[in-house]
Amino acid sequence: xxxxxxxxxxxxxxxxxxxxxxxxxxxxxxxxxxxxxxxxxxxxxxxxxxxxxxxxxxxxxxxxxxxxxxxxxxxxxxxxxxxxxxxxxxxxxxxxxxxxxxxxxxxxxxxxxxxxxxxxxxxxxxxxxxxxxxx
Amino acid sequence: xxxxxxxxxxxxxxxxxxxxxxxxxxxxxxxxxxxxxxxxxxxxxxxxxxxxxxxxxxxxxxxxxxxxxxxxxxxxxxxxxxxxxxxxxxxxxxxxxxxxxxxxxxxxxxxxxxxxxxxxxxxxxxxxxxxxxxxxxxxxxxxxxxxxxxxxxxxxxxxxxxxxxxxxxxxxxxxxxxxxxxxxxxxxxxxxxxxxxxxxxxxxxxxxxxxxxxxxxxxxxxxxxxxxxxxxxxxxxxxxxxxxxxxxxxxxxxxxxxxxxxxxxxxxxxxxxxxxxxxxxxxxxxxxxxxxxxxxxxxxxxxxxxxxxxxxxxxxxxxxxxxxxxxxxxxxxxxxxxxxxxxxxxxxxxxxxxxxxxxxxxxxxxxxxxxxxxxxxxxxxxxxxxxxxxxxxxxxxxxxxxxxxxxxxxxxxxxxxxxxxxx
Numbered sequence: 179x180x181x182x183x184x185x186x187x188x189x190x191x192x193x194x195x196x197x198x199x200x201x202x203x204x205x206x207x208x209x210x211x212x213x214x215x216x217x218x219x220x221x222x223x224x225x226x227x228x229x230x231x232x233x234x235x236x237x238x239x240x241x242x243x244x245x246x247x248x249x250x251x252x253x254x255x256x257x258x259x260x261x262x263x264x265x266x267x268x269x270x271x272x273x274x275x276x277x278x279x280x281x282x283x284x285x286x287x288x289x290x291x292x293x294x295x296x297x298x299x300x301x302x303x304x305x306x307x308x309x310x311x312x313x
Numbered sequence: 314x315x316x317x318x319x320x321x322x323x324x325x326x327x328x329x330x331x332x333x334x335x336x337x338x339x340x341x342x343x344x345x346x347x348x349x350x351x352x353x354x355x356x357x358x359x360x361x362x363x364x365x366x367x368x369x370x371x372x373x374x375x376x377x378x379x380x381x382x383x384x385x386x387x388x389x390x391x392x393x394x395x396x397x398x399x400x401x402x403x404x405x406x407x408x409x410x411x412x413x414x415x416x417x418x419x420x421x422x423x424x425x426x427x428x429x430x431x432x433x434x435x436x437x438x439x440x441x442x443x444x445x446x447x448x449x450x451x452x453x454x455x456x457x458x459x460x461x462x463x464x465x466x467x468x469x470x471x472x473x474x475x476x477x478x479x480x481x482x483x484x485x486x487x488x489x490x491x492x493x494x495x496x497x498x499x500x501x502x503x504x505x506x507x508x509x510x511x512x513x514x515x516x517x518x519x520x521x522x523x524x525x526x527x528x529x530x531x532x533x534x535x536x537x538x539x540x541x542x543x544x545x546x547x548x549x550x551x552x553x554x555x556x557x558x559x560x561x562x563x564x565x566x567x568x569x570x571x572x573x574x575x576x577x578x579x580x581x582x583x584x585x586x587x588x589x590x591x592x593x594x595x596x597x598x599x600x601x602x603x604x605x606x607x608x609x610x611x612x613x614x615x616x617x618x619x620x621x622x623x624x625x626x627x628x629x630x631x632x633x634x635x636x637x638x639x640x641x642x643x644x645x646x647x648x649x650x651x652x653x654x655x656x657x658x659x660x661x662x663x664x665x666x667x668x669x670x671x672x673x674x675x676x677x678x679x680x681x682x683x684x685x686x687x688x689x690x691x692x693x694x695x696x697x698x699x700x701x702x703x704x705x706x707x708x709x710x711x712x713x714x715x716x717x718x719x720x721x722x723x724x725x726x727x728x729x730x731x732x733x734x735x736x
Contacts, residue, residue: 196595206674210464218596242672313671 255301335364343697359617383500396626408551425476426559454509454608506616566612
């Protein structure tokens with residue numbers, strides 16, 4: 179329904195898609211706590227692409243009962259998804275950490291704020307994250 | 314029904330669209346050549362009053378004469394009034410002239426400032442509160458903006474009244490206590506530097522309106538100018554109890570100095586306020602404890618009813634403030650949460666009714682987006698809506714315009730017609 183390109187390494191513009199999604203959700207009158215959940219998760223997913231991948235896309239789909247956010251990238255992939263899900267685990271470079279990102283809360287935050295989180299990843303190829311938010 | 318202070322004089326409005334472009338919330342439209350206010354969107358910031366070349370948009374305010382309806386008359390003024398006069402000592406004259414006009418006692422908004430500062434400090438110190446930053450309630454236009462458009466930020470708003478309201482509560486209670494008079498005989502008035510404060514901010518539950526009448530600072534300025542020319546007035550010296558910080562805070566929003574051990578921000582100008590609120594709503598403001606936002610440039614000194622340039626006004630207030638101490642030990646009447654009505658509950662007041670029929674809302678939104686794609690996106694406002702997006706919304710939701718009201722689209726249609734008939 180809405181698609182945004184994400185540029186790896188472009189921290190400057192990270193979060194712009196969240197802004198557009200937010201306006202849309204406000205306009206159709208979704209409850210604020212719900213909007214907040216979607217925004218936090220979408221922003222984290224977008225940041226993961228910016229911090230780890232070359233490029234990617236974020237898809238936003240609005241259905242009657244749910245929102246689906248799909249973030250795909252052509253990045254390094256996640257070798258150990260279980261470990262990556264742990265709070266504080268991060269493979270972000272020191273540069274990224276110096277910018278205040280990469281605290282290892284990305285995936286935990288995405289899991290906490292979505293109803294279902296599916297991660298399809300292949301090392302060396304990329305990652306696809308599908309998050310579902312039920313109304 | 315939302316009450317607004319702004320009124321448009323249809324006789325003098327020439328439909329020029331300047332106000333449409335000035336309005337930060339797209340609350341104005343032009344229909345049949347006249348500007349109209351969309352009540353649900355207006356936050357009374359007064360940017361249209363400033364912009365209107367015909368002075369067609371005015372503010373409803375109380376007439377000064379209503380003070381005579383009360384036996385005792387009290388006045389809360391914004392210290393911004395002092396900055397309208399060049400002479401360093403004129404603030405003392407102004408204080409005397411308030412008495413001369415008939416007021417039994419007066420207090421500046423700064424009084425509310427030094428009372429509120431300690432209470433705010435209490436909130437900032439409370440580590441349990443994770444909802445940072447706190448948002449101050451001093452600017453009524455900002456309050457209305459948050460109430461109407463930023464439901465997610467309501468819990469960030471400090472649950473205490475504006476410093477003008479607190480000054481009013483303090484003045485009235487201290488007068489009643491000192492003189493032992495019947496509260497019903499006491500009228501409390503306020504001089505507002507802007508249209509936003511002319512009407513009580515819709516602050517939500519448990520909050521009565523503090524003032525019995527609110528005047529425009531411009532009207533009072535005119536009165537003061539005339540009185541200052543009157544050589545027969547014998548001035549007597551007036552005392553003012555205030556602090557350096559309170560004067561600065563209540564005039565141009567200088568909070569940094571007072572809350573040094575916290576991260577505080579003063580944000581001025583309605584466009585900057587909106588940008589900041591959007592960032593907050595997106596969840597990317599993390600390292601700020603307290604934010605004091607003002608719709609006008611440089612805070613209240615930039616108010617719509619101020620004559621002086623806001624930066625000159627700031628300089629003048631600083632000069633006056635330097636005469637006063639950093640701290641005062643004791644207020645003549647102890648105003649705290651037990652004695653004064655300081656707290657308030659701030660609630661969300663959605664201007665756009667929440668659409669419960671989500672399926673329809675999604676369809677409507679899709680219609681608007683589809684229409685918007687066809688529009689030229691020049692935001693020229695000639696159609697009478699502020700932006701092309703608003704125009705698309707108006708076609709679908711207000712239904713008071715059609716796509717042919719866009720001059721470019723209409724022209725294109727005529728050109729196509731011409732091509733067809735001439736070929």
